[in-house]
Amino acid sequence: MGDADHKHDADASKTGAETLAWHENDMPFSNAFQDHFYSKADGRAECNHVFIAANRLTERWQAGGNFAIGELGFGTGLNFCETLRQWKRLRPAAARLCFTSFERYPLKSAAIDRALSHWPELAEERRALVSRWPDEPSDRIEIDFDPQTRLVVHCSDALASLTASAERFDAWYLDGFAPSRNPDMWSAALMQTVFGHTTPGGTFGTYTAAGFVRRNLQAAGFSVTRARGFANKREMLCGRRPDAP
Template structure:
């Protein structure tokens, strides 16, 4: 049985988790949970988008420490009008070990409501072998599907299953540090996994990412980034993509 290369947990001097492999940080020094809530929850119109639906599905490119999943799970749990089910599918080529996941969460999670969820995640963490790993929480109302492996292969597998996402979290390290996560072919696969109502959000506004999105039928706008970052992108799958420069709070 093949084993994946595990991510190496390293902390910078300011306490921010850092990837030596990609020479980039896992989140802003201003806060992991706060960044997720601004970029991915607010950027995808959550929690409003899942309210009163039978199920809501998120597809994420780059699980990392799982902060996006944990923040989404916590927001879903606290919403009395939440969807009946939450499905979260995430792709990760270099997952952490369970022990390093616990260490990372202990260092960066400052919310007493989220920390118990992090402990549940670490306790359920699968072995670091390639393939699909299905985890369930909250009496099976919350499903986490982890796909350990290359993003192109993972997206092809989802396409074969006729998977469709309600929201896309375009994460992973910066395009300059991890270009394989942001290619036009990746965006084409994501478009094939989207309906015309599928939303997306990402912390980057790099020109190469905007071009790849536009070429594959996503409309987007630049909005204010997190913690002083000038811009990020939000948008949805559409037939006539148009970029605007509208900035929101």
């Protein structure tokens, strides 16, 4: 996520309860939360550093079987598309990935298409996502991309949706808007619920190193580590739920 320091243009469209604007270099920006949807340096590279590498996914996928990723904040679908790109390249024959995201204000397919067009490396994944994305997203979106890959997006309050879910996740992408702009996405209650829906030994990565986020994650039960941040961010957080006794 980037800081809101660019003047947006007049090309804005209403998406759910928030206003989407486009900054220079076609960067999507939330007027409601006053934050960019991904790093101005390179959102795809940020995904690799903060989520895929911090969760050791390329290594863990080699074990095969079922793997579940949970994400707070689907946004433009960038994290999903980059994960899908790598998953298709690395997955064992019998492995299966379920990527579940919680996004209260889903974007329209045209906005997703525009935002992801910045990365030609994701053209195949972008087209696959946009072609399947519903014109009017409901409370729950389910898309099977192939027999080994499913996407689920809960389009409602993250805490309520996750609390009601029976799912458990092997890795988390904590990618809500900046904690100073969207504190509910980083609350103690939500971090405790994330912990409760994490498998023993499950992990998380997040671009932020905000003190209250770190404390909420630790209070929930995660072991938390400060790591080198992406681009101009000095630090980020990653961590793990301890193994069951």
